[in-house]
Amino acid sequence: MKRRTFLLGTASGFSVLALAACVEPEQTPVPTTSPAPTTLTPSLVPQPLAVSRTNWSTDPFSRGSFSYAAVGATPEHRVALGQAVDARVFFAGEATAVDEPGTVQGARASGLLAAGRVQDVAAPGERITIVGAGIAGITAARQLVNAGYDVVVIEARDRIGGRIDTVSSDWPFPIERGPSFVHRTSDNFLDDELTTLGVSLLPFVRTPEVRTRAGAVVEVSTLGAEAVAGALDWAADQQQDVSVERALIDSGEAKLSSTRNADGLSDADWLEYEIATKLKVETGATPSQQSAWYTTDIGSADDDQIVIGGYSTLLKSDADGLELLLSSVVNRVAHDDGGVSLRLGTGESLSADRVILTVPLGVLQTAAIEFSPALPFAHRGAIAALGMGVLDKVWLRFDEPFWDTEARLWTIVGEDADFPVWVNMMPLTGEPILMGVVAAENATRLSELDDDEFLSAALTALEPFLAVPDAAVSDE
Known part of the structure; x- marks a missing residue:
């Protein structure tokens, strides 16, 4: 399995969260504002001028951030999820991507693949409905429209993009609540496409500045990374898949000293660091949930770029001229030899010859959409086997920097920090963000x-x- 390039990266490599938009029964997304609590622990850090947070796990149109390989899950589950049902119901989205799942490029490739499969069986001019206006859905729609099909895209949100969510108001540059990074691979040219569209991308130096809770800057130890690598090597030789946590324990790699050195750190702290800043960030899951056979490859890369000028520009370009039905929740999909019927949360129904569902795995796992007839066993098995990770971001804009480091990537070692990874936008944009x-x-x-x-x-x-x-300095 190739290295993921998802929403936010780590000390060893950055990724691009790329997830298709989703649908669910009629619900209202949880608002991001709420009454202030009566007591809060005061912080020495000054209050920011602006804040933007995500909450993908409670969002009714995502139910998580991106898929990952849970214990027992295999790439074949992704293949099964992506198979068409009776040449009427097709699936796309990052969870169906065998190569680079959980990524912009994986989701986009799945949209192209699904559109191609529709073209293989559909007659010219057929009506094709696409559920979800994320990168997979918009990509599929663009290809089918260009091929002469009658296409409508139904989206639960009031905007296109899904978890590609660029916010420009109240910020000196567009911030990305979803994807932030692009990693160049042999078959991924998103950076070229974004540059052509006038989107600014800047090289990103991945070497982190690591600090202890006391604020001391320490040099990164390789002990944690070596322990994880040893555990995965051990797991690869076993008769059945186990969790990364179990692999660490049973292989003996977790037996690191807890004796603290002059910096107040132990060898065991560096294993926790590897887990917190890499394994959890790359999968959105704990080591007890992650497959040791198919866990994400978190190897280094040398050409990560951070998107500054608006990731959503990519979708807006492809969506130009498409027929879009926004703020429309699909809660039932029925099909027979004559075509497909979709029921909306309003009670209305739409008919088409075929449908492509770009529904996030998290929504499928909640059975938010009723299928008639029921999905085949292989699809249901894949939905149950794969995991849906959770990763959220927070953007903070300050009046002036309270820090004095020029490092772009910050990480924390020696404690279970809620936010173990930070990106300093000051050296990149000149803004204290x-x-x-x-x-x-x-x-x-x-x-x-x-x-x-x-x-x-x-x-x-x-x-x-x-x-x-x-x-x-005082002489007194």
Whole structure:
């Protein structure tokens, strides 16, 4: 399985969260604002001027951030999920991508593949409905429209993009609540496409500045990465798949010293660091949930780029001229030899010859859409086997920097920080803006907090990066 390039990366490589838009029964997304709590733990970090957070796990139109290989899941499950049903119901989206699942390029490739499969069986001029206006859905729609088909795209949200969500208002440059990075691979030319569309991309240096809770800058140890690599090698020789956690324990790789050195860190701390800043961030899941056979390859890359000028430009270009039906939730899909029928949350129904569903795995796992007849066993098995990870971002804009480091990537070692990875936008844009990431069980826990509590947790996690004022010199 190829290295993912998803929403936010880590010390060893950045990724691009690329997930198709989704649908669900009629619901209202959870608002991001709520009454301030009566008591909050004060932070030494100053209050920001602007805040933007995501909450993908509670969003009724996503139910998670991106798919991952859970224990027992295999690439064949993704293949099964992507198969057409009776040449009427087709599937696309990052969860169906064998190569680069959970990514913009994986989702986009799945849209092209689904559109091609429709063209193989559809007569010219047929009516094709696409559910979801994320990158997979828009890509499929564009290809089919260009091929002469009658296409309508139905989207639950009031905008296109799904989890590609660019916000420009109240910020000095467009911020990305979804994808932020592009990683160049042999078959991925998103950077060229974005550049052609006038979107600014900047090279991103992945070497992190690592700090302890006390704020001390320490050199990265390879002990954690070596332990994980050893555990995965051990797991590859076993008769059946186990979790990454089980592989670490049973292989003996987890037996690292807890004796602290002069920096207050132990060998075991570096294993926790590897898990927090890489494994959890890359999958949105804990080691106990991740497959040791098919866990994400988190190897290094040398050509990551950060998107500054608006990732959504990519979708807007492809969506130009498409027939879009926004704010329309699909809650039932029925098909027979004569075609397909889709029921909306309003009670209305739409008919088409065929449908492409770009529904996120998390929505499928909640059985939010009724299928008639029921999906084949292979599809249901794939939906149950694959995991849906959780990763959220927070953007903070300050009046002036409270930090004194020029490092672009910040990480924290020696504690279970809620936000173990931060991106410093100051060296890139000249603006005192930070982007933090929270993943796996910490993201799930923080998803239940209101905005003030969530911000308090983020500011507390930033305290190791507070600038230390020079000691006052006095002759008295």
